[in-house]
Amino acid sequence: NENLLYLYITSQGQKKTISLDLFVPLQLWDKKKQRIATRNISPEHSDLNLILDNIQRKITEIKVIYRLNEQPLTMERFIEEFKSNFSRVDFIAFADEICNREDGIVAKRTNQKRRSVIEKIKHYRSCVLFSDLTIEWIEGYKKFWMNSKVIDGKKVKGNNLSTIGSDIKCMKKWLKIAKNYGIRINVNLDEIKVYRTRSTREYLNKEELKKIYEYYFSSFITPRYQLTLGYFLFGCVTSLRISDIKQLKREDILSDRRELKYKVTKTKKHLLTKLNESAVKITEHSDFLFELWKSEQKINKDLKDIMAMLGIDKRITFHCSRHTFATNYLRLDGNVQTLQKILGHSSINETMIYVHIVDQEKEESIYIMDKLFQ
Secondary structure (H helix, E strand, O other), X not given: OEEEEEEEXXXXXXXXXXXXXXXXXXXXXEOOOOEEOOOOOOHHHHHHHHHHHHHHXXXXXHHHHHHHOOOOOOHHHHHHHHHOOOOOOEHHHHHHHHHHHHEOOEOHHHHHHHHHHHHHHHHHOOOXXXXXXXXXXXXXXXXXXXXXXXXXXXXXXXXXXHHHHHHHHHHHHHHHHHHHOOOOOOOOHHHOOOOOOOOOOOOOOHHHHHHHHHHHOOOOOOHHHHHHHHHHHHHHHHOOOHHHHOXXXXXXXXXXXXXXXXXXXXXXXXXXXXXXXXXHHHHHHOOOEOOEOOOHHHHHHHHHHHHHHOOOOOOOXXXXXXXXXXXXXXXXXXXXXXXXXXXOOOOHHHHHHHHHHHHHHHHHHHHHHHHHHO
16 A cells, blocks of 8 residues: 655644655655665665655755745745745746746736746856856846847847846846845845836827827728727727726726726736726727727737828827826826826836926927027
C-alpha cells in the first residue's frame, strides 16, 4: 500500500500540514531519515528521494534567505513561499510568475504589456539573474532599445524614452516585489530612474467636435462610419474607455434611470455615474449602437479616415475621446476635483495634466492679436 506524504509545519504553537502530492510505500519508509530506505531501492523510488531532497533544499533556502535579510518568517509567508514557483535566482522566471499570478486581477491589456516587456528583456539578454541587475545593466537595456535592430528577421524601430521608461517602471515593480519576498538584489531601487517624457494628448476642440457630431447625424454618413463615430462620440461625452463601453447594454443607456453602473476594466473599481442627454441622443440615433461591435483596431482605422475626410489634421484614436472629454469639461468651467472622480484617477496629479493643457491654450491665445496687422 502507498501512502500520501505530507509536510508537517509548526510555528509558535501553530500546526499545519501541506500535501506534497507524493505517494510512498509504507513498508519502505524510513521514519528516522524521512526518506525511502535505500536498500534494494528501485529507480522509481530513488527519484522520489531526489524530489524529497529538493524539497528539503527549498525549505532550507527559504529559512536562510529570511534570516539573512532579517525578515520575520511567519507560517503564512512560509506556506506562500513554499507553494510558489518563484525563482530566487532567475529574474525573467520571477517576472513571468508575477504575471501569471496577476492574470484576472489586473486588466488583460496591462498584463499583456508587461509580458511584452519580458520578451524585450529576453531579446536584450536571454538569461538574466537577479545578480546581473545593476544600474549599468539598465542603462545598457535603454541604449539597446533606443536603436533600430533586426529581430527574427524583421527590422524593429528603436523605442522612444517614454516607452523605455514604461519598461523600466515594470522592472522596478518586479524588483520591489522580489525585495519584499526577501530576494537579495544588487541595485538601490531609488537609483533606478524612470524616464518620463510628456506625451502628446491629442484631443478635439469644441469646433472639431461639433464637426464630427454634425457628420454623425447627417443623412449621407455610411453605416460603417456611423457605428464608429457613435462609440467615439459616446466616449467624448462620458469619458468612458472602450473596454468599459463594451460592458454596457443598450437598454441600460436608454432606461429612465439615466445612470450607469459598471466595473472599470483597468482599475477593477465599481462606479455609478450619471448619464447626460448627449450620450442618450447619440445612442438613440443609431439602432446598431451597443448591439454591433467593432475591434478598437478597426475603430481607429475608421477614425483616421473620418478625420482626413473632415479636414481635421490630428492623429485621433479612440482613447482621444477621453482626452477630448477632459479638456472640454475644463473649458466649460468644470471642477478639476470632480473631473478626477469622473475619470477615476487615483491621484489628482493625473488630472492636473488636463488643467495644464487648457492653461497652455489660454497663454497661447495672446498670439491672436498678431492678426490685427496681417
